[in-house]
Amino acid sequence: MRQAWHIFLKDVRRLRYELIVILAMTAAYAWLQGHWSPLYSAQNGRVNLTAGLLRGFLLPMAWWYLASLAVYGEPLPGDRQFWVTRPYRWTSLLGAKLLFIVAFVNFPLLLADCFILTLQGFHPWANPGGLLWHEVAVFAVLLLPMLALACITTSFARVVLVVLAIIVSIVVLETVLSPFGDAMMVGISVGGVWDGSLVCLVLLSAALAIMILQYRARRTGVSRMIFVAAVLLVLCGGRILPRDTSFALQSCLLKSHLDTASIAAVFSPGSGPPPTESPAPQGTVRVSLPVRLYGVPSGTTAVVDAMWTELTLPNGKPLNTSLFFGETPPDTVWHDALVERSVFERWKSTPVRLHLTIHLTVLGNPHTEDMPLGGGPRRVPGVGLCEFDLQGPDRAALSCRAPFRQPAYVLARFDRYDKEVPREQQRVDYSPYPAEFGISPISEYSWPVPTGATTLAFTTMKPLAHIRRELDIPKVQLAGFAN
Amino acid sequence: MSVVRTRELSKSFRHTHAVEKLNLEIPEGSIFALVGPNGAGKTTTIKTLMNILRPSAGTAEVLGTNSRRLGAAEFSQIGYVSENQELPLWMTVDYLMSWLRPFYPDWDNAWAEELLRQLDLPRGRRLQELSRGMRIKAALASSLAYHPKLIVLDEPFAGLDSLVRDELIEALLERCAGATVMISSHDLAEIETFASHIGYLDDGCLRFSEEMSSLAARFREIEITFDEPPPLPTPWPQGWLDPTQSAAVLRFVDAQFNADSTPAEIRQAFPSARAVSINPMPLRAIFVSLAKSARKAA
Numbered sequence: 001m002r003q004a005w006h007i008f009l010k011d012v013r014r015l016r017y018e019l020i021v022i023l024a025m026t027a028a029y030a031w032l033q034g035h036w037s038p039l040y041s042a043q044n045g046r047v048n049l050t051a052g053l054l055r056g057f058l059l060p061m062a063w064w065y066l067a068s069l070a071v072y073g074e075p076l077p078g079d080r081q082f083w084v085t086r087p088y089r090w091t092s093l094l095g096a097k098l099l100f101i102v103a104f105v106n107f108p109l110l111l112a113d114c115f116i117l118t119l120q121g122f123h124p125w126a127n128p129g130g131l132l133w134h135e136v137a138v139f140a141v142l143l144l145p146m147l148a149l150a151c152i153t154t155s156f157a158r159v160v161l162v163v164l165a166i167i168v169s170i171v172v173l174e175t176v177l178s179p180f181g182d183a184m185m186v187g188i189s190v191g192g193v194w195d196g197s198l199v200c201l202v203l204l205s206a207a208l209a210i211m212i213l214q215y216r217a218r219r220t221g222v223s224r225m226i227f228v229a230a231v232l233l234v235l236c237g238g239r240i241l242p243r244d245t246s247f248a249l250q251s252c253l254l255k256s257h258l259d260t261a262s263i264a265a266v267f268s269p270g271s272g273p274p275p276t277e278s279p280a281p282q283g284t285v286r287v288s289l290p291v292r293l294y295g296v297p298s299g300t301t302a303v304v305d306a307m308w309t310e311l312t313l314p315n316g317k318p319l320n321t322s323l324f325f326g327e328t329p330p331d332t333v334w335h336d337a338l339v340e341r342s343v344f345e346r347w348k349s350t351p352v353r354l355h356l357t358i359h360l361t362v363l364g365n366p367h368t369e370d371m372p373l374g375g376g377p378r379r380v381p382g383v384g385l386c387e388f389d390l391q392g393p394d395r396a397a398l399s400c401r402a403p404f405r406q407p408a409y410v411l412a413r414f415d416r417y418d419k420e421v422p423r424e425q426q427r428v429d430y431s432p433y434p435a436e437f438g439i440s441p442i443s444e445y446s447w448p449v450p451t452g453a454t455t456l457a458f459t460t461m462k463p464l465a466h467i468r469r470e471l472d473i474p475k476v477q478l479a480g481f482a483n
Numbered sequence: 484m485s486v487v488r489t490r491e492l493s494k495s496f497r498h499t500h501a502v503e504k505l506n507l508e509i510p511e512g513s514i515f516a517l518v519g520p521n522g523a524g525k526t527t528t529i530k531t532l533m534n535i536l537r538p539s540a541g542t543a544e545v546l547g548t549n550s551r552r553l554g555a556a557e558f559s560q561i562g563y564v565s566e567n568q569e570l571p572l573w574m575t576v577d578y579l580m581s582w583l584r585p586f587y588p589d590w591d592n593a594w595a596e597e598l599l600r601q602l603d604l605p606r607g608r609r610l611q612e613l614s615r616g617m618r619i620k621a622a623l624a625s626s627l628a629y630h631p632k633l634i635v636l637d638e639p640f641a642g643l644d645s646l647v648r649d650e651l652i653e654a655l656l657e658r659c660a661g662a663t664v665m666i667s668s669h670d671l672a673e674i675e676t677f678a679s680h681i682g683y684l685d686d687g688c689l690r691f692s693e694e695m696s697s698l699a700a701r702f703r704e705i706e707i708t709f710d711e712p713p714p715l716p717t718p719w720p721q722g723w724l725d726p727t728q729s730a731a732v733l734r735f736v737d738a739q740f741n742a743d744s745t746p747a748e749i750r751q752a753f754p755s756a757r758a759v760s761i762n763p764m765p766l767r768a769i770f771v772s773l774a775k776s777a778r779k780a781a
Contacts (some may be wrong), residue, residue: 006585016572073571077536082570084565087555087586443612446769 003089007096008103011073018069022062029054030112033440034119037398040391055439063105064146068159068385070100071150076422077220078154084218094215102145106135113441120442121377121385122403127434130404134435141200148207151214157427166231173235189364193431194246199234200437206230245467247305252337253432256464258362262295263302265358265469268332269480285344287481291333291356291471300364303409303428307335312353333358344478351408351475358469361430363409363461372458373398373449378417382407388449396449398456404435405441409461414453415468430463484511486633486663487532491541494524494531501527503687504541509665509680516674516695517667519684520774525667526565528684529637532665533563546633555715559587562626564619565637573612574602576621580628587629594658602654616647617740623651634659636666640673648673675766684771684778702769705739706735706760707753716752725772725779731757736764736772 012019032051037044074083074093113131114124124131153159193214210223268290280286289309296302312318335356369380377387384402391397398412410427417423425447429436436443449456487509494502499699502524510514517525530536532543534553543550548557574582575600584590599606602620610618621637626634636654640648648670655664656677674681682692684709705723709731719726722739733753736746739777742763749759764772 003586006582010582075569078569079530080565080567080569082568084535085533085558085561086583087559089555 001092001095002091002094004099006475007088007093008099011070011096011100014073015066015069016168018066022066022104023108025054025059026064026108026112029059029439030115030120033112033442034116035074036116036120036442038387038397038401038444038446044331056140059439063143063157065156066104067101067143067146068150068156070097070156075154076151076214076218078397089097090215094211097147099326101147102139105143106139108134109138109439117403117441119381120401122181122442127403129434131435131441132439133433134404137200137433138437138439139436140204144207144211145203148227149211151210152220152227159247169231169235169288183382194249196437202230202233203379205348244468247468249298250432252467254463254465258297258300258364258464260297260362260465260467262297263360263467263469264294265333265356265360265471266292266294267354267356267471267473267476268292277319283341284338285341287337287339287478289335289337289342289354289356289476289481291335291358292335293360296362297364300362301366301461302360302362303426304333305359305361305428305430305466307333307359308357309335309337310355311337311476312355314350314352315345339478344482348479348482349477351477353411354473354476356471358471360469361428361463362465362467363464366459366465367461368457368459370454370455373453380458383410383458386458394451396451396453397446398449399444399446401442404438404441404443405429405431405433406445407460407465411459411461412456413459414450414456416450416453417483418450418452421448423450430466485509485544486511487515487527487543487545487665489532489541489543492528492531492538493540494527494536494545495539502531502684505684505687505689506605507682507689507692509663509673511663512603512661514664514666514678515680515682516678517665517684518669518671518674521669522686523684524687525684526567526637527687529565529635529665529667532707533561533635533681544727549732553575555586559589559629560632562623562629562634564622564626564635565638566619566641567637568622570610570618570622573609575609576613576624577606577636579610579621579625583625583628590629594630598624598627598654599659602650616643619643620647620651620654620681623654627654630662634664636664636668638667638669640668640670652677656688665682671767671770672765674751680764683773685774690777691772698769699763701740702764703737703745704751704762704764704768705735705737706762707749707756708758708760709733709753709755710757711755713753713755715744719750720748734770738773 029051032047033055035047036051037048074088075081110131113134117124149159149162153162206226206229209226213219213223213226291307293302310318346483367382369383371378371380371386373388375388377385380386380400384400384406386398386400389399400406406427406429408428408430412425412427413425414421427445427447433442485508488508489505489507492502492505492507493500497639505528506522507528517528519525527536531538532545532550534550537551544626545553546557546560552746553561571579571582580595580599584592584595602624604617604621605613610621613621623636636655639651642653652673666674666678678695679694680694683700712728712731713733715726715728715733724736724738724739726733726735728734739745746759746761750756753759
């Protein structure tokens with residue numbers, strides 16, 4: 001411990017000027033983010049823009065630079081380093097670097113979080129779990145990978161080159177993998193949360209492995225291979241995590257013992273016309289398939305998180321459709337498939353086999369709060385601090401902010417609706433974590449407000465169960481569902 | 484007792500064999516000079532011993548510990564200085580010394596002060612502002628201040644002027660009594676003045692390793708004068724290196740000179756010799772002839 005402290009003090013002395021600049025940047029960010037406001041004005045615009053620039057680019061880059069410089073004090077790759085034949089204990093050296101990052105990135109960020117929360121109207125210690133998780137997430141998912149990258153490079157210029165190479169790889173992979181993305185269009189949040197968690201887990205594991213390998217034995221070749229493998233996993237991993245696994249993981253976390261056996265999904269051809277949609281893209285036909293949910297326990301509601309369709313032709317071959325997504329009015333779930341017009345024309349009158357997989361979340365414990373639109377910011381229990389912003393004669397928005405994360409489920413129901421803005425709008429975030437990943441401790445979200453609306457009612461609910469239902473309809477004529 | 488011992492130590496870089504099956508022993512208290520031409524594998528050998536590089540095969544022991552397991556305890560007894568070492572250039576000489584002090588339980592403040600004074604190091608200047616020679620002196624001072632049991636110097640005199648070289652050698656000899664010194668150098672003339680043992684590395688292989696006194700005793704330059712150029716004996720004796728003949732004079736190096744038997748062997752091989760001159764050789768001449776023979780053999 002004494003040696004780690006000795007190395008830490010040396011790094012502080014060596015990087016004192018950089019530290020002053022970065023701490024000043026953190027203080028500036030804290031002040032600007034603390035004065036962040038959703039209300040539209042030139043002054044707010046400047047403050048928000050600068051805070052966004054600091055939060056989204058300058059501070060992470062500065063931290064990255066600092067982490068790299070700290071590691072380069074005792075560089076790991078190469079065979080000419082002065083320190084490798086000195087009596088350093090690897091645990092002390094690694095501990096000193098981690099201490100440095102905690103002291104000059106995490107601790108100032110913690111203070112900044114408290115300052116921002118206070119200025120934004122929240123008590124900083126009201127949610128200690130969120131505060132702690134926020135710091136841990138930034139450290140584990142952002143700072144540790146930065147340190148690990150510095151462990152396998154010899155200069156910040158090389159780090160930048162590596163990052164550029166990764167960005168190019170992402171662009172290439174996005175291009176290569178985009179057909180899969182279009183074909184499956186995973187529903188809301190659950191998949192994203194777990195794909196994100198998988199990415200974070202890969203990043204964290206690789207970063208830890210690289211740091212331990214490098215500081216313990218300076219195995220740069222092996223460490224670089226781990227880095228490349230982790231990058232490839234991250235680039236591909238988020239896309240190949242089986243969707244069912246995501247939902248299974250999500251279900252495991254729920255402790256509720258709600259009996260969901262009564263909930264059934266039924267194909268309902270007689271459900272009337274589908275909700276108004278924008279026209280299908282040229283050369284395609286929209287096929288809207290109605291599904292009704294029955295048996296949802298009283299006091300709860302079921303929300304479709306994701307839905308997948310497989311259409312099989314009489315000859316057993318799958319029918320290629322380019323896009324699937326779900327639409328969920330209150331009682332009927334409309335599932336849309338875009339089918340190429342030529343394919344549709346050929347098969348529209350032939351009965352095809354339809355297989356539907358639906359992932360649902362059952363929500364309960366509703367709590368409703370009314371809020372007049374106008375006046376100053378209002379604290380809405382379970383939602384956050386909400387503010388109405390008249391941005392123009394026919395443009396208004398409702399902006400809410402909450403510490404660390406948004407609620408799992410919020411439904412906003414306005415007393416009016418218009419052509420552009422529906423009466424009911426929902427937000428879903430089933431993330432199991434007490435804080436969202438990000439630099440700011442404030443989670444901000446907004447709704448467009450229908451013209452002429454004067455009040456709204458917020459309903460918050462908690463997820464009670466995640467369930468999966470399968471539907472198999474042997475004969476469906478697509479012509480009957482085209483719109 | 485050997486302070487350094489290697490067994491079949493090899494180090495390869497992709498398809499290049501830098502060191503091959505090296506068997507080396509450095510006795511305690513010796514000043515061991517590792518010499519050889521450029522690219523012979525001296526620096527690679529030292530870096531492998533210091534656990535800077537991983538051996539491809541074989542093992543090395545330093546101070547009784549496998550080189551792969553050298554850690555803080557062993558390095559607190561080893562002083563390593565290399566010509567191409569990357570020092571923390573932002574530090575001043577004073578800060579370098581005070582920074583390193585807590586790492587070494589045996590750090591001797593008084594001795595460190597004396598080293599700085601005698602090596603005439605500017606204490607308040609940053610290492611990046613110092614000349615190359617001054618930096619090596621600073622590295623040496625920081626490596627001697629804790630009375631290391633083993634001092635490893637990799638080409639410490641390369642590119643230094645003779646004054647600085649003399650100062651370094653003086654510092655080394657005066658202050659390292661009892662320590663084992665391993666030094667690699669091209670500067671054979673300097674090595675000759677103080678090394679007690681010598682190892683010759685060529686093309687990654689250790690050609691020999693022995694005491695300086697026995698090396699000096701077994702190498703002789705032989706010059707034979709004839710009335711007429713004689714035919715050379717076939718086969719040419721193995722220990723007679725680098726033969727050159729000009730008119731009636733034949734010169735070669737005898738690598739296995741024996742004062743009792745060699746003159747008779749020469750007479751037997753060259754019965755027509757008019758005069759035989761046997762001269763001791765400086766270290767530099769020995770290695771030039773060794774390098775030439777190795778090149779011819781290759």
